[in-house]
Amino acid sequence: MSELAVQGLRKSYGGVHAVDGVSFEIPSGSLTGMIGPNGAGKSTVLGMIAGAIKPDHGSIRLDGHDIAGLRSHRTARRGVIRTFQAASVFPHMTVLENLLLGTPPWTGERIYASMFLRGRWRREERTQVAEALALLERLELQPHADTYAGELSGGQKRLVELGRVMMARPSLLLLDEPVAGVSRTLVPVIEEIIAELRRSGLTVLLVEHELAVVERLCSPVIVLAQGRVLVQGEMAEVRAHPEVRRAYLVG
Amino acid sequence: MSAATQYYIATILVYICVNVIASWGLDLQFGVTGVLNFAFIIFQAAGAYTAAMLSLGPSSASGSFQHYLIGVHLPFPLPLIGAMLVGGALSALIGLITLRRLRSDYQAMVMLVISVVATLVAESVIGLANGSAGLSLIPNPAQALSGFTRQTQTWFFVGLCVICMLIVGAVMYALVYSPYGRVLRGVRENESAVEAMGRNATRARMQVFVIGGAMAALSGALLAQFIGAWAPSGWLYPETFVFFTAVIVGGRGSVSGVAIGAALVAVGIQQAVQYMPIGSDPTLLAALEWIITGLVTLIFLWLRPQGLLPERRRRYRRARPARLARAEVRDPVGT
Numbered sequence: 001m002s003e004l005a006v007q008g009l010r011k012s013y014g015g016v017h018a019v020d021g022v023s024f025e026i027p028s029g030s031l032t033g034m035i036g037p038n039g040a041g042k043s044t045v046l047g048m049i050a051g052a053i054k055p056d057h058g059s060i061r062l063d064g065h066d067i068a069g070l071r072s073h074r075t076a077r078r079g080v081i082r083t084f085q086a087a088s089v090f091p092h093m094t095v096l097e098n099l100l101l102g103t104p105p106w107t108g109e110r111i112y113a114s115m116f117l118r119g120r121w122r123r124e125e126r127t128q129v130a131e132a133l134a135l136l137e138r139l140e141l142q143p144h145a146d147t148y149a150g151e152l153s154g155g156q157k158r159l160v161e162l163g164r165v166m167m168a169r170p171s172l173l174l175l176d177e178p179v180a181g182v183s184r185t186l187v188p189v190i191e192e193i194i195a196e197l198r199r200s201g202l203t204v205l206l207v208e209h210e211l212a213v214v215e216r217l218c219s220p221v222i223v224l225a226q227g228r229v230l231v232q233g234e235m236a237e238v239r240a241h242p243e244v245r246r247a248y249l250v251g
Numbered sequence: 252m253s254a255a256t257q258y259y260i261a262t263i264l265v266y267i268c269v270n271v272i273a274s275w276g277l278d279l280q281f282g283v284t285g286v287l288n289f290a291f292i293i294f295q296a297a298g299a300y301t302a303a304m305l306s307l308g309p310s311s312a313s314g315s316f317q318h319y320l321i322g323v324h325l326p327f328p329l330p331l332i333g334a335m336l337v338g339g340a341l342s343a344l345i346g347l348i349t350l351r352r353l354r355s356d357y358q359a360m361v362m363l364v365i366s367v368v369a370t371l372v373a374e375s376v377i378g379l380a381n382g383s384a385g386l387s388l389i390p391n392p393a394q395a396l397s398g399f400t401r402q403t404q405t406w407f408f409v410g411l412c413v414i415c416m417l418i419v420g421a422v423m424y425a426l427v428y429s430p431y432g433r434v435l436r437g438v439r440e441n442e443s444a445v446e447a448m449g450r451n452a453t454r455a456r457m458q459v460f461v462i463g464g465a466m467a468a469l470s471g472a473l474l475a476q477f478i479g480a481w482a483p484s485g486w487l488y489p490e491t492f493v494f495f496t497a498v499i500v501g502g503r504g505s506v507s508g509v510a511i512g513a514a515l516v517a518v519g520i521q522q523a524v525q526y527m528p529i530g531s532d533p534t535l536l537a538a539l540e541w542i543i544t545g546l547v548t549l550i551f552l553w554l555r556p557q558g559l560l561p562e563r564r565r566r567y568r569r570a571r572p573a574r575l576a577r578a579e580v581r582d583p584v585g586t
Contacts, residue, residue: 052443052446073447073452076447077449082447088441089441090444091441093437093565094566101437105448110431113430114425115422121429126568129568133569168448
C-alpha cells in the first residue's frame with residue numbers, strides 16, 4: 001500500500017553511532033526483512049521510522065512525504081503502525097479492549113463525545129467490538145476476550161499485539177522481532193499471520209535477529225551491521241555476500 | 252434533633268461530599284490515567300482562595316484586617332465557577348511545565364516540590380492571600396438566603412454540596428466508562444503502546460490534569476465557604492496523601508469505589524480518632540490520624556492493592572449467540 005524511502009539516516013548516543021547513514025527503500029506491498037547482529041541498529045532504525053526516536057539526520061519518506069522527526073502518535077495517524085520487541089499489551093485491560101485501542105483514533109474518544117454523544121459512540125463501538133471479536137476468532141483468542149491481557153502467555157500476548165495492529169488497518173507495518181520469546185508451537189501461527197498480511201497487500205518491514213524467520217518470509221532483505229547497510233537484495237544474493245557470511249552468518 | 256447534632260451531621264455530610272469530589276479528581280488523574288500528582292492539594296487550595304477572593308469583597312471594606320488579591324463580591328455560583336476555572340488554569344500551567352518532557356517518576360518529584368513551594372509562597376507573600384494567617388469571614392452562599400434559620404441555611408449548603416458531588420460523579424462516569432476512558436487507561440497501562448496506536452498520551456494527561464484540578468478546586472471552594480476560613484496550615488503537602496490513600500483504599504480507577512474510599516479515609520479516620528479513649532490533645536489526635544492513614548495505605552498496598560471495590564472489568568455487548576449459531580451453519584468450515 002505505502003512505500004517508504006529512507007535516506008542518510010543517522011542517530012548517535014553520546015559518541016556511539018547507533019545508526020550511521022542508513023539508506024534503503026521498502027517497495028509498496030513488499031515484506032522486507034531487516035537482519036543484523038545485536039547492536040547493528042535495527043531497532044533504532046525501526047524506532048526512527050515509527051517516530052519513537054528522533055533521528056539526528058536524514059529523511060524518511062512515506063509515499064513522498066517526509067515523516068522524519070514526527071512524534072510517534074502522529075506517525076501512527078499516517079498509517080505507520082509498529083509492534084515492540086517485548087510484546088507490548090495493556091496488561092490490566094481485557095484482550096478485547098486491547099484490540100479496541102487498536103482502531104484508528106475516532107471521535108468517540110473525544111471528551112465531548114464521552115459526555116454528550118453517548119448514543120453515537122455506542123453504535124460505532126458495537127461495530128468495532130464485532131470486528132475485534134471476528135479478529136480474535138481468527139487468532140484463536142476468542143475464549144480469552146474478557147481475560148486481562150497481562151494474564152496471558154508471552155506468545156498469546158504477541159497475538160494480542162498483532163490483533164491490535166491489525167485493527168489499526170496500517171498502510172505500513174513495522175514488526176520488531178515478532179517471534180522473540182514465543183513458544184515453538186506458536187511461531188508458525190504468527191508467521192502465517194504475517195504472510196497473510198503480506199498477501200493482503202500490506203507493506204511490512206520485519207526486523208528480526210533470527211535469520212531463519214526472515215528467510216521463510218521476507219523478500220527483499222536488508223542487512224545492517226554496525227549502523228550501516230551492509231547489503232540489500234534477495235536472500236540468495238545476501239547469503240552469497242562475503243561480508244555477510246563473515247559478519248553474521250558464520251557461527 | 253438538637254441543633255448541635257444537626258450541625259454535626261451536616262458537617263460530616265459536607266466533608267464527605269467535598270472529599271469525594273476531590274478524590275474523584277485525583278482518581279481521574281492517578282487511578283485512571285496514572286499521573287502521580289503529588290501537588291494535588293494545591294489545586295484544592297487554589298479553589299478555596301479563589302472562591303474567597305471572589306466573594307469577600309474588597310479588603311478595605313472590612314477594615315483591611317486581612318490582605319488579598321482581587322477582592323470582589325460576586326453572587327453565587329460565580330465564586331465556585333471562578334474557583335474551577337482558576338484550578339483548571341493553574342493545572343494547565345503546571346502541567347505544561349511538568350507533564351511534557353519529564354518521565355513520570357520525575358514528574359512526581361517536581362509536583363512534590365511545587366506543593367512545598369506553593370505553601371511557602373502563600374505564607375510569605377502576605378498580599379496574595381493574607382500569608383500564614385489565611386483568610387477568614389469567607390461568606391457562605393446559603394447564608395445569603397434571608398428568611399431562613401441558620402440551621403435551614405446549613406442544610407441548604409449540604410444540598411448544594413450533594414448536588415455538586417452528583418454532577419462531578421456524573422462527569423466521572425461519563426469520562427471513565429467511555430472510549431475516552433479507555434484511552435486514559437491505555438496511557439496508564441502502556442504509554443508507548445498507546446502512542447504507537449496514534450493516541451497522544453501527553454494530551455490525555457494534560458486533559459485529566461486540568462479536569463482533575465478543576466474538581467479539586469471545586470472541593471476547596473465548597474470547603475472554604477463552609478468553614479468560612481482557609482489558611483496554608485490546612486493544605487500542607489502531606490494532605491495530598493490523604494487523597495491518595497482514599498483512591499488506593501477505594502480502588503484505583505473505580506468511580507464508586509473511590510467515593511467509598513474518600514468517605515472512609517478522609518472523613519472516617521478523622522472521626523474515628525475523635526472517639527478513641529486517648530484524651531483530646533489535638534497534637535496527639537492529628538499525629539494518630541496520620542499514623543492510621545499511613546498504616547491503612549500500607550496494609551492496602553500489601554494485602555489488597557486493587558482496593559475495596561476494584562476497577563470494573565469492562566465487558567461489551569456482543570452479537571447474540573443465536574446469530575452466531577446461524578453464522579456457523581452458513582459457514583461450517585469457518586473460512
